[in-house]
Amino acid sequence: MHHPLSLLIAASAVATSLAFLSPPSSLQETLHSSSEIDLSALQNGDKGAELYAQWCASCHGLNGRDFIQRTWKLGSQQADIERIIRNGYALLGMPAYGQLFSPDEIKDLSNYLLAKAGESPNFRASPPQLIQASDLQLRANVIASNLGTPWGMDFLNDSTLFFTEREGRLWVMKSGVKQAIAGIPDDIHVKGQGGLLDVMVWNDDAQRRPWIYLTYSKNHPDDIKLSATAVVRGELLVTDEGFSVPHWETLMVAGPYAKTHRHYGSRLAMGQDGMLYVTCGERGMRDVHPQTLTTAPGKVHRLHPDGSVPNDNPFVDEPGAIASIWSWGHRNPQGMFVHPETGEVWTHEHGPKGGDEINILQKSANYGWPEITFGRNYSGTIITRDTAKTGMEQPLHYWLPSIGACGMDIVLGRGWPRSWQNNLLVGSLSFEYLERLVIDASGRVTDREQLLNGVGRVRDIARNSNGDIYVAVEGAGTIFHLEPILEN
Numbered sequence: 001m002h003h004p005l006s007l008l009i010a011a012s013a014v015a016t017s018l019a020f021l022s023p024p025s026s027l028q029e030t031l032h033s034s035s036e037i038d039l040s041a042l043q044n045g046d047k048g049a050e051l052y053a054q055w056c057a058s059c060h061g062l063n064g065r066d067f068i069q070r071t072w073k074l075g076s077q078q079a080d081i082e083r084i085i086r087n088g089y090a091l092l093g094m095p096a097y098g099q100l101f102s103p104d105e106i107k108d109l110s111n112y113l114l115a116k117a118g119e120s121p122n123f124r125a126s127p128p129q130l131i132q133a134s135d136l137q138l139r140a141n142v143i144a145s146n147l148g149t150p151w152g153m154d155f156l157n158d159s160t161l162f163f164t165e166r167e168g169r170l171w172v173m174k175s176g177v178k179q180a181i182a183g184i185p186d187d188i189h190v191k192g193q194g195g196l197l198d199v200m201v202w203n204d205d206a207q208r209r210p211w212i213y214l215t216y217s218k219n220h221p222d223d224i225k226l227s228a229t230a231v232v233r234g235e236l237l238v239t240d241e242g243f244s245v246p247h248w249e250t251l252m253v254a255g256p257y258a259k260t261h262r263h264y265g266s267r268l269a270m271g272q273d274g275m276l277y278v279t280c281g282e283r284g285m286r287d288v289h290p291q292t293l294t295t296a297p298g299k300v301h302r303l304h305p306d307g308s309v310p311n312d313n314p315f316v317d318e319p320g321a322i323a324s325i326w327s328w329g330h331r332n333p334q335g336m337f338v339h340p341e342t343g344e345v346w347t348h349e350h351g352p353k354g355g356d357e358i359n360i361l362q363k364s365a366n367y368g369w370p371e372i373t374f375g376r377n378y379s380g381t382i383i384t385r386d387t388a389k390t391g392m393e394q395p396l397h398y399w400l401p402s403i404g405a406c407g408m409d410i411v412l413g414r415g416w417p418r419s420w421q422n423n424l425l426v427g428s429l430s431f432e433y434l435e436r437l438v439i440d441a442s443g444r445v446t447d448r449e450q451l452l453n454g455v456g457r458v459r460d461i462a463r464n465s466n467g468d469i470y471v472a473v474e475g476a477g478t479i480f481h482l483e484p485i486l487e488n
């Protein structure tokens, strides 16, 4: 067996970086050097136990303790355990040992862990949740659980995920350790559809500084019955104590404030033009906001990263218009991503009964709500018979019946088979599944498939730079990593 020094360092570096983030107590108790272990006391010939003591005990506890009463996240069948030892799992903080150990040594280790797990009388080896799509099998790895309403997610890098809970909590998970970011705005209106909503990480390459952007429903300063969608940002500091955002500045309040607790939007994305895009819902006031340029709700806004208004925005010279408006006539857009190849800004919005729609945003375009729609009132009565008008855009796709669309991203990257490249993934709140949409070269939706049926209200979808897909589900309170199974 060869133990290249570089790998030794890599594993201990992970262990040290875990330490400063005050790991959960089970890990904390076991974060001591494996040199304390008396190797001679081990049963002679128990290769798995020896390897474990030397390489794993520092994080997972002596004598396989972590695995005796474990809630397994990534599957507990032999093949799952071997895969994890081989490949590691960066976001959870598990190093990869595929370069270090031979297949036989990995088998010895997995046998040892299974023997330990078997000491719990109720242990039954089981795979992670598997999803059968028409042309692919996927694993749904559990990254975080016991959450309230996870609403937004974004990656700082492949081992560091930021996410919100609508109840008013901002989290960062780095190498398996979850840390709350303290000191977020204290005027969050947690009611109805309101609360802490989206999070976006933006690396300011020029300044070499990472920023955290948030959207939330903000209390009116003098009357907490009123709220409005707001955007704030703060510089992210990374120190030995962990992550912090010492100061938040408000970039936008999408006034006027209103009494309703619905249709806040609000997704954030950084365009390839270096501009920040923000979606704002019409606050349930369809006859007031979407068709005027004088108010902020029911619009998508475009700002410089510091919140100032770009002078090439479409309505900067229009008297009375809100200068940050990029597009209008929106209902409640809760999904947005920037296409990595074309730079297009894709959104979807939650329609009334029927009429959820996907749009590719065009400068100054009016998406028609409520003058034209494929939807009806929830009571079934007619909103308008018009589905088209001059000067108003047609959606790329609409859903009838409406799925309650929330969250959207595109599948791209080497980890995915060709039939999945450029597919969209969209969450369904109403029917509690993840929808896959196949789009042909001309931009038409040619196929739809339901995944994760019955999982819970799917809130958000995020992609890291590897193309890995993460799905946040409310109700289940879980974040899943969807991993295509391409072996064999």
Ligand code: HEC
Pocket (backbone or CB within 6 Å): 011, 014, 015, 051, 052, 055, 056, 057, 058, 059, 060, 071, 072, 073, 074, 075, 076, 081, 084, 085, 092, 093, 094, 095, 097, 109, 113, 175, 176
């Ligand atoms: C630097 C610390 C560290 C070391 C060293 C380490 N692990 Fe892990 N390992 C983790 C963390 C953190 C997780 C994720 C645990 C979680 O999120 O509950 C993990 C997860 C796992 C899992 C998946 C468990 C599941 O719930 O599905 C297996 C299997 C595993 N480790 C085996 C090993 C083996 C075998 C070794 C030694 C060769 C080892 N680990 C060494 C930190 C470590």
